[in-house]
Amino acid sequence: MERRLTAQQLEQIVGEVGRLADRQQAELDRSEVQKILQELNLPPELLDEAMVQVQRKEALARQQQRNRGIAIASIAALVAIVIGTGMFFQTRSSSLAKITATQDRITLVQDNGENLQAVDRGAAIAYRVTLNDAPVGETLNLTCNWLDPTGKVVHTNRYDTKNITTPVWNTQCRYQLPANAATGAWIVQMKVGDRIIEQSPFDVN
CATH class of the missing domain: 2.60.40.1930 (Macroglobulin (MG2) domain)
Structure with a gap:
């Protein structure tokens, strides 16, 4: 039995197909890249090494972004601990002063x-x-x-x-x-x- 789609599902599928098509157009296959390099008078034999370097830089950028997120979270946690500790001792000191x-x-x-x-x-x-x-x-x-x-x-x-x-x-x-x-x-x-x-x-x- 043929599966029927709702209007909402159809809208989602159309959007996803459009995104995939845009991505396909944005991506170049190896032969196209080599052709571009030749047109720019660049040695195509360096393509593999260049791709490795690009991947490394992308991985490094992702890692740095994660590290920044971790650092920000750690600093926020430390600030919260310091503020909480200060408030505790201030409250404690105030409590002892009343005795x-x-x-x-x-x-x-x-x-x-x-x-x-x-x-x-x-x-x-x-x-x-x-x-x-x-x-x-x-x-x-x-x-x-x-x-x-x-x-x-x-x-x-x-x-x-x-x-x-x-x-x-x-x-x-x-x-x-x-x-x-x-x-x-x-x-x-x-x-x-x-x-x-x-x-x-x-x-x-």
């Missing part, structure tokens, strides 16, 4: 709800701080510095909190005072990055 402390206490490690103003040498103590505007869904890297009466940092705690689930967040750092700890006025500081968010003085007896 404050609403309450702090010095207690023994076994917390009895006290807020000690003085402790004995050799005591195991904890610095308990309630943070406000803590970044929910993240962890915080915190530092505690314990300073003796001369202002020297004699102990440092560095730790990551658990994953924060509420903007008001309780955290703590601990220190076992040596039996020969210097007596007098001490200070404990809690820091986020380089910023002290809270500190408290206490005496060691």
Whole structure:
């Protein structure tokens, strides 16, 4: 049974035949090229080498075009990464800057709800701080510095909190005072990055 064509298919076929005909007219066979070379007083025996060179140049041009496309895509990806990283750190920095402390206490490690103003040498103590505007869904890297009466940092705690689930967040750092700890006025500081968010003085007896 003879296949029937729709008007749309016929239009497409006519267009394709026209393109093929134009291409055929544009292409020259080998004998025609040799004839043209002879008319131009050029040696036809160099035709094969010339065709190889043309093909190489065409292949090189295609490769360079691909390379340019790859380079442009790589640069665009790099720019996106740089912008994204910058925005992340800016947002992170802004988030950390909002953190404050609403309450702090010095207690023994076994917390009895006290807020000690003085402790004995050799005591195991904890610095308990309630943070406000803590970044929910993240962890915080915190530092505690314990300073003796001369202002020297004699102990440092560095730790990551658990994953924060509420903007008001309780955290703590601990220190076992040596039996020969210097007596007098001490200070404990809690820091986020380089910023002290809270500190408290206490005496060691």
